[in-house]
Amino acid sequence: MSVALRTGQALRRTAIQAVPTMLGIIVLCFLLLQLMPGDVADVLAGESGAATAESLEAIRSRAGLDQPLLVQLGQYLWNVAHFDFGQSTRFGTPVSQLILERLPNTLVLMLTALGLALGLGILTGSVMAVYAGRWPDRVLQLVVLFFYSTPGFWIGLMAIVLFSVQLGWLPSGGSQTIGAELTGLAALLDRLPYLVLPALAMASFFIAVYARLTRAALLEVLRQDYLRTAVAKGLPPFVIYTRHALRNALIPVTTVAGMHLGNLLGGAVVVETVFSWPGMGRLALEAVAGRDFNVLLGVLLLSSFLVIVTNVAVDLLHAWLDPRTEAS
Structure with a gap:
């Protein structure tokens, strides 16, 4: 069997296995991260020394953290499917x-x-x-x-x-x-x-x-x-x-x-x-x-x-x- 044919078979086999594997990794990591205490709004408020309830809600709304969990997960999966990993809520860059x-x-x-x-x-x-x-x-x-x-x-x-x-x-x-x-x-x-x-x-x-x-x-x-x-x-x-x-x-x-x-x-x-x-x-x-x-x-x-x-x-x-x- 030629090297090119072996390479093609390995790539096809890996592609079939990789998609569900990476999908499972995304979903599992996304759900586990939600168990962490606090979010980016709390961190930014702590660094600034003080923040009002309105400013915290504004930060969460801008980051999409005010949406239900399944909505956030669905939106993230949709973005990843289009090779968009979102914006850094801390640095404000892609x-x-x-x-x-x-x-x-x-x-x-x-x-x-x-x-x-x-x-x-x-x-x-x-x-x-x-x-x-x-x-x-x-x-x-x-x-x-x-x-x-x-x-x-x-x-x-x-x-x-x-x-x-x-x-x-x-x-x-x-x-x-x-x-x-x-x-x-x-x-x-x-x-x-x-x-x-x-x-x-x-x-x-x-x-x-x-x-x-x-x-x-x-x-x-x-x-x-x-x-x-x-x-x-x-x-x-x-x-x-x-x-x-x-x-x-x-x-x-x-x-x-x-x-x-x-x-x-x-x-x-x-x-x-x-x-x-x-x-x-x-x-x-x-x-x-x-x-x-x-x-x-x-x-x-x-x-x-x-x-x-x-x-x-x-x-x-x-x-x-x-x-x-x-x-x-």
Whole structure:
């Protein structure tokens, strides 16, 4: 079966599943948010220090909060069906504009963290499997256990103390030099130092997970008959490990990596707050604090879409790693 045909089938299957899934997410999140105490009118009144009953009613009327709950839900679903996520009741700007301003920063942080987690995790797990039972395996298992049992935000705070405060090597927060209007390669080089610490803090737990998965999967694969045949044929060890063993061992790792995207999005809230990273995580936190439900629903909806797209990518990767999965 061709790659184009497999891709088309995966996209059609995902589209059929994604519509009811995202609809359920919207309805559930909308109803759960209504259980939160207060609304944007109460928050704005508290920030201003005082407000009359008439001004509160005017704010609620302008935001559509005076309508019955089902009417609000129906209106929101109608707007989303027309790709309109509404206005931010706090900032007075379209929700889509706010999200698009923050989305690139979050994607860069997430993809960098995921790349570090997969790269370092697979490399560490491979070394542990090759030297299973010997001192490199035991030392690396202790390091992996430390990262697995330590919260990422604590590692981030300690990294700030060491690399920013004590050594002064890396910035402690932000995403770029303030006031530096750089473009192209200069802008990329300027942003890289700001990306290192938050990406490592977000990736630390997942490095440990992927290392342990890779070690276990490789040890299982290395006991298979076809690898004994490859060794008997005199293939170089590097070829045996990379082309035969590691390729099959990566299937459970990539499966778990696709499932962890939602955890990365959730962890972005804490990491972006610790490092003052201007992404969707901080936007969601600000929306919760300000009871800006339109912004929060928009962030949740886009996050769900990213998870679904990632699952499609994982399915296609599995089909490439093991063509036998095409039939499933």
